[in-house]
Amino acid sequence: MSTSPSSSPATSDDTPPSSFEMDDTIAAIATPPGVGGVGIVRISGPQAFKIGAEIFRPARSSTALPLPSHLLTHGMVANPDSGEMVDEVLAAFMRAPHTYTREDVVEIDAHGGPLVLRHILELALAHGARAARPGEMTLRAFLNGRIDLAQAEAVMALIVAESEAGRRLAMRQLQGELSARVRAARARALDALARIEASIDFPEEEVPPPDPAELAALIAASTDVVSGLLAGADQGRILREGVRVAIVGRPNVGKSSLLNALLGVERAIVTAIPGTTRDTVEERASIAGVALHLVDTAGLTPTDDPIERIGVERSRAAAASADLLLFVVDGSVPLSELDMRAAGELAALDADALIADGAATDGRHEQRPVLLAVNKADLARVVSDADASALWPGARIVPTSAVTDGGTRELAERIAALALGGDVRAGDALVASARHRDALRRAQEHLRAAAETLAAQTPLDFVSIDLRAALESLGEITGETATADLLDRVFAEFCIGK
Ligand code: GDP
Numbered sequence: 001m002s003t004s005p006s007s008s009p010a011t012s013d014d015t016p017p018s019s020f021e022m023d024d025t026i027a028a029i030a031t032p033p034g035v036g037g038v039g040i041v042r043i044s045g046p047q048a049f050k051i052g053a054e055i056f057r058p059a060r061s062s063t064a065l066p067l068p069s070h071l072l073t074h075g076m077v078a079n080p081d082s083g084e085m086v087d088e089v090l091a092a093f094m095r096a097p098h099t100y101t102r103e104d105v106v107e108i109d110a111h112g113g114p115l116v117l118r119h120i121l122e123l124a125l126a127h128g129a130r131a132a133r134p135g136e137m138t139l140r141a142f143l144n145g146r147i148d149l150a151q152a153e154a155v156m157a158l159i160v161a162e163s164e165a166g167r168r169l170a171m172r173q174l175q176g177e178l179s180a181r182v183r184a185a186r187a188r189a190l191d192a193l194a195r196i197e198a199s200i201d202f203p204e205e206e207v208p209p210p211d212p213a214e215l216a217a218l219i220a221a222s223t224d225v226v227s228g229l230l231a232g233a234d235q236g237r238i239l240r241e242g243v244r245v246a247i248v249g250r251p252n253v254g255k256s257s258l259l260n261a262l263l264g265v266e267r268a269i270v271t272a273i274p275g276t277t278r279d280t281v282e283e284r285a286s287i288a289g290v291a292l293h294l295v296d297t298a299g300l301t302p303t304d305d306p307i308e309r310i311g312v313e314r315s316r317a318a319a320a321s322a323d324l325l326l327f328v329v330d331g332s333v334p335l336s337e338l339d340m341r342a343a344g345e346l347a348a349l350d351a352d353a354l355i356a357d358g359a360a361t362d363g364r365h366e367q368r369p370v371l372l373a374v375n376k377a378d379l380a381r382v383v384s385d386a387d388a389s390a391l392w393p394g395a396r397i398v399p400t401s402a403v404t405d406g407g408t409r410e411l412a413e414r415i416a417a418l419a420l421g422g423d424v425r426a427g428d429a430l431v432a433s434a435r436h437r438d439a440l441r442r443a444q445e446h447l448r449a450a451a452e453t454l455a456a457q458t459p460l461d462f463v464s465i466d467l468r469a470a471l472e473s474l475g476e477i478t479g480e481t482a483t484a485d486l487l488d489r490v491f492a493e494f495c496i497g498k
Contacts, residue, residue, distance in 0.1 A: 016256040020142060020484065025051060026071045026136055027129035029117045029347055030497035036112030042497060044137055047128050049093055052106035054080050056091045069095040072120045077108060077120050086123065087116045101137050102144035135494025139487065142479060149479025149490065150179045153433065156494050157240060162284065163291040165239040169432055178229075178430045179478050185225035189447065192218040198461045215454055215463070222470070229431050230440050236432035238323060242284065242291025243419035246322035248315065248346060250338035253330040254348065254375040257402030258297040259283060282318075285412075292415060309384050324419045325370045326411075327392055331399065332379035335387055343391050346370075360449045369418040370395040371409065377401040421492040435490070439476045446470035471494045 025045030026063060031038070042049055049066065058067070058075040067073050077086040090109040099105040110116050115431040125131060135156070142152045154173035161167035172178070195210040195218075247255045263285050285292045319325060325346065328337050350368065372388050372395035374381070381399070388397045398414060400407040431437055450466035475481030482490075 019063060020139075020143065020487075022140065025129045026132035026134035026140075027051075027121055028122040028497035029121055030107075030137075030138070031112060031117070032495075033114060035110075035114065038115040039110050039112035040497075041108045041110065041117060041124065042137065043108075043124050043129055044099070044101045044103045044132075044140065045129070046104065048104040048106045049095075050209075051124055051127045051129055052091065052093055052108075053128050055120070056106075056108065058090070067091070067093045069093060070098070072109070077110065077123065079123060080127075087111055087120050089120075097144075097146075099153065100142040100146075102146045103140060132496065133491075134496050135491035135498060138494060138498055139491045147174075148176075148179050149487075150182070150477050151176060151437070151483055152479075153435075153490060154178075155498065157432065159495070159498065161240070162242060163239070166241075166291065166432075169236060169239050171428065172430065173432075180438070181225055181229055181430060182474050182477045185222045185229075185443070186471055188218045188222035188225070189450075189467050189470050189474070192222075192450075193464055193471065196464045196467070200461060200464070210460070212454060212457075216451065219451045219454065219467075220445055223451070224445065226440050226444045226447065226474075230437065230444065232429035233431040233437045233440070236436075237434075238419055239429055240432035242293050243324060244293045244322045245296070245324050245326055245415055245419070246315075246319040247326045247328060248297045248342065249328035250336070250342045253328045254402045255296050255328050258326070258328060258373060258375060258400060258408070258411075259294050261400075261402045261408040262292070262294060273346055292412070308388050316345075316349060319346060322368070324368065324415060326373060326415065327370055328373045328375050329383060329388065329391065330376050331374035331381045331383040332376040335391060339391060346392075371411070371414060371418065372397045373400045374398070375400050375402060375470035377407065378404045436477050439473045443470045443473040446473060459490075 023046065025043060027041065027043040030040040030042040041254075049117045053065065055077055056073075056075055057078055058073050060074075063073065063075075072090040072092050074090055075088075077089050077091075078084060079086065083151075086112045089111075092105075092107045094105045094107070096102055096104050108120055108132075121131075135152075138152045138155050138466035141147050142149060147155075151174050154170050158167060158174060161170050192210075192215050195215065199209045212354060247259055249255055263283050282293060284297045285294065306451075312376055327343070327346065350387035370392055372392055374383055374385075374388055374397060377399040378401040385397055389395070396414065396418070398407060398411050400411055402408070431440065446466045446469040450463050450470065453462045453466055472481050476486065479487075
């Protein structure tokens with residue numbers, strides 16, 4: 001079959017072959033590289049059954065061909081030319097359209113050795129299949145209309161999910177929750193557009209001019225859905241990608257030790273000599289179902305040592321991009337000039353970020369939470385809450401001890417809760433990818449323009465231009481208006497065999 005997206009892919013001598021050939025049969029090893037109990041070769045397309053029948057021999061010679069659909073049959077993969085047996089396998093012949101790609105699919109469950117799988121794949125290729133590109137099976141599922149683009153992306157998000165929260169979010173997207181909301185927003189904008197166009201196309205006929213109040217209500221309803229999705233987007237990103245936490249503070253306060261306590265494993269080198277953590281160390285942990293990316297920094301204090309200077313630069317970059325700052329002080333000694341300076345540097349960094357980001361960004365820096373860990377709580381405490389508050393007004397203060405592990409569990413939970421913010425319900429976080437967020441922002445902008453144009457009583461043609469642009473942006477999420485270029489970019493992120 002030949003399905004094509006809204007604009008056909010560019011073809012020239014220097015572009016790779018288009019991903020949108022749908023007439024051929026593709027094959028790939030669907031399991032990850034390496035050794036495993038089972039490995040799967042998947043063949044999809046019009047020739048899948050023919051190729052499968054050529055290279056697979058049922059164990060029982062009495063087995064009737066064609067094999068029943070969607071049932072596993074025991075047998076051998078053999079080279080039909082030489083008769084050489086390649087592996088003992090289970091094969092499933094699955095007839096279109098009830099398959100992953102909506103095409104005829106053959107799946108061969110073989111032994112999970114790289115040579116075995118390679119050999120089976122090469123037999124399939126020698127008998128008429130083409131090696132599938134990354135994500136091409138899922139691309140076909142999309143082009144054949146089984147899933148939309150947001151659902152296709154959810155497949156990959158599910159595969160790479162790092163936390164329970166991320167997995168749950170991907171699963172909801174795969175089941176079409178995001179798509180349904182986007183379609184609801186589109187339906188209202190489309191309704192408004194249809195009313196305008198009917199009056200433009202048939203001005204003299206029976207079509208009464210649309211009621212501006214009704215148009216405004218439809219545009220507002222569409223905007224509400226889009227704004228609701230955007231409101232949960234920060235949470236969505238954090239649920240999917242994890243919370244970026246930068247651990248900052250002057251040398252020797254226990255940053256590396258706290259990082260290790262949070263992870264429960266020894267990773268960063270802990271020593272009593274100031275300035276040994278010369279580089280940033282990034283670690284990942286999953287706490288309360290949320291992935292944490294913890295970055296221990298070398299400190300923000302300027303230095304003349306060229307190697308330390310690199311560390312300081314990296315620390316500043318890590319601190320600038322973090323969702324949350326964990327500012328650590330040593331509670332067993334009075335706060336020093338170095339603590340003040342670290343706090344001052346951080347404040348300056350946040351101010352820079354606010355200015356650089358302006359109002360149009362994701363707002364991450366606007367209320368970036370700061371947790372102030374008063375560490376070494378196992379020793380006599382000399383830093384009071386008042387001292388700590390003076391260092392960073394508004395920071396939440398948590399006493400911790402990296403040595404006795406006191407407070408680290410609470411610390412981890414507070415990090416997760418703070419980063420997610422208390423006010424947005426997890427159920428509202430449906431948008432997790434930067435691509436979706438970007439498309440929603442553009443849709444929101446066009447809808448706002450449509451509402452303003454309408455209110456200004458400008459001719460309705462102008463409102464329809466804005467509405468079309470909004471529909472275009474929303475359609476990019478579900479794929480209705482995705483260009484070939486966009487699809488190439490989306491599916492290039494996939495793994496082979498998916
Ligand atoms: P960093 O330079 O801020 O990363 O500090 P380190 O993690 O390297 O710790 C500096 C020193 O403080 C080491 O000797 C640690 O063993 C010690 N230390 C870290 N956390 C604690 C703590 O909670 N209690 C005590 N008593 N010592 C700690």
